Amino acid sequence: MDNIAGTKSSLNWAVQISVILLVIIWLIPTVGLLVSSFRDRDAITNSGWWLSALPVEQNFAVKAEGEPVSRDGVNVLEGNVFGEGSGTVSKFGGRRAAPDAFTPGEVADLSRDRSLVVQENGDYVYTSPTEISRAPTVYFASAQPAEFSMVNYETIMGSANMDRAFINTLTVTIPATIIPILIAAFAAYALAWMEFPGRGLLIAMVVGLLVVPLQLALVPMLKLHNAMGVGQSFLGIWMAHTGFGLPLAIYLLRNYMVGLPRDIIESAKVDGATDFQVFTKIVLPLSFPALASFAIFQFLWTWNDLLVAKVFLPSNSESWVMTVKIADDLLGSRGGDWGILAAAAFISIAVPLIVFFTMQRYLVRGLLAGSVK
């Protein structure tokens, strides 16, 4: 439509470039985490993840094993630093203190008239006027190809109990997603399609409750759970998530159900359908998009939650969900182990990301239904 006044191509280019820049800025942190999770601890601390696709220069020390031969009055030792393998030497040296003092092909004069030459392909010649009794050490630097591995993931799943935390998160999330939907759907139908006194007041109450900070609920509800004998348990957190998720669920579903065509519902009632039948046979199937969007919200929210899990679940390590595990355990005990942290974080965000990218359509629709009025 901007074409009406003629396209401004320079502006168009500026737009394209700024969008690309913004996307890159937004992606960098996550990409960094993902790349780091596949690198081992040393690689992470020695070179930036943004360089990880490039070969890494590393220093090596090799004992020059072999039979010295006597030639022209000097003892000579020949061999290859890579042994049977192959590689490229970029620098070499004869002392531990200066492992990269010489470039390949150069003659390194060492103390006591000894000398060392290392070629790029790794062939070395070591000469000494005296008898070579101990195998000398050759120091060299060589570029190693970038290395990515699943080691961090194996460590975190195998020894750090992350698998347990993953299962706990799943256990918290699924019932806490399904149950509020059902309860909210009935209430939303009543608020959308049934006439009764006080309906407006109830809707206003739901809207008001949308913004109640759930911090308020923590202390009184935990006390109530303890008094009821539920205590800190999975049952308790399912109930808590159900309660906290209901306002949004009712609000989203009611907004959607109100928009369903009146004719269908009224003609069903004229044909003798009860409210219960209208709800289960007509309204519920038609509301699928709204049900799906709330389900995604609630899933993401319960999966990512730290606050409710910290308060309503027992604080022993068998009941930790992933967020608690990362925040309370890994950051303390493995604070310096960046590879493990990255792998743990990625495990915890992988499932929400999959849900997000496959169901984005419903998520967007839900957001729009909830806010644009």
Added chain:
Amino acid sequence: MSPIIQGMLTIVIGVGGCIGYFWASNMVLDKVIFPAQSKNPGRNINRANMVRPWLFLFPAMFALGLYLVYPVIGSFWRSLFNRSGDEFIALGNYSALAQDPTFRTAFFNNFMWMLVVPAASTFFGLLVAQLTDRLKWGNIAKSLIFMPMAISFVGASLIWRFMYANNPDIGLINAIRFAMGATDALDVLQLQFWNNFFLMVILIWIQTGFAMVILSGALRGIPEETIEAAIIDGANPFQIFFKIKVPQIMGTIVVVWTTITILVLKVFDIVYTMTGGNFGTEILPSYMMSYMFRDDGRATAVAFVIMIIVLPVMIWNIRQARAEMK
């Protein structure tokens, strides 16, 4: 019993129980209490229909009342008692809060969060929404910028821990500083005052996608004629954006802004994971959590302060909703 089996059982009992409740209660109402096949079918059907909404509403209202309405009163009541809960100290907890310098820091910081995060998220959201509006690959760009919404605050904090790390081979911030000639690593999280903004960046990074999706929807909803008319009148793209588009989506901008403001008052995860409230980064939700399990009186008092801050938005929301229904 393993939590998985317990979980499956809960799903079965929960779902089955809900369906059973709704079905059975409707049956009882229609067949037993007010049967339609009786002397007075008309009256019975009417009465049944008066009761039925409350059958539909009961579980939801019960849960809402228990988990959200009762706590408002319960928390306030608890906040009037001392630490162990056995001595009534009236507003003692509140006056203790007012004298605590950490609380004042938290309050001030939270105030800054409430100013900066909604403003920045809405600004970037609007920017991206407008820029991608007519772009062929706009949906891909939007999807990528929306992605952090799916990431937990804890996960996001970890992601940014990498960005902010001291080691210039891990932290991009320090890597850039070193590339520009700095020689000492800077821990941005310990940089008094400014560290707050580095924490806000994380929430802005997450919330921009939310703002973008909603504002993008609003931009699409603007009637084309208004823009066409402006183009014919010779308006340049900036005039079209600021004078035609923005005024028309002002209502949505306000909604986005307030939604993010409310969120800022709830998020304790970022501060908790990144600094634990140290180095002057405490905000109200994290300050509250530092008292949780230790001093319930103080914790509920902080929670109630948060509630009071939210109250104007709540009232405004309710008024909007009531106005819409009329």
